[in-house]
Amino acid sequence: MNLRLRKRRDVACFFVFAAFLNNLRGASWDSYMLAINGIIPYEELFLAFEGWFTENVIATIMIVPFLLRCVTPYIQQTESYVESYWK
Numbered sequence: 001m002n003l004r005l006r007k008r009r010d011v012a013c014f015f016v017f018a019a020f021l022n023n024l025r026g027a028s029w030d031s032y033m034l035a036i037n038g039i040i041p042y043e044e045l046f047l048a049f050e051g052w053f054t055e056n057v058i059a060t061i062m063i064v065p066f067l068l069r070c071v072t073p074y075i076q077q078t079e080s081y082v083e084s085y086w087k
Helices: 008-036 042-077
Strands: none
Touching: 008 042
């Protein structure tokens, strides 16, 4: 996978794992924790999940692709970048 989202496969992986699954897990866990700790009533659990998930997906889709395409070339030039680390 190319970090700069050059191919359709890269974009598909981004949408599935970064935009959808990651935010699904985060929204479900965090809204459930709010209900368990008494911050929100259990009746509002789905409403909290729905808002949290929707807002995170929109923010991820709007911000992350721009950063991956524009900032990655600068990060790759630094010493902190390790080529083929995730392969």
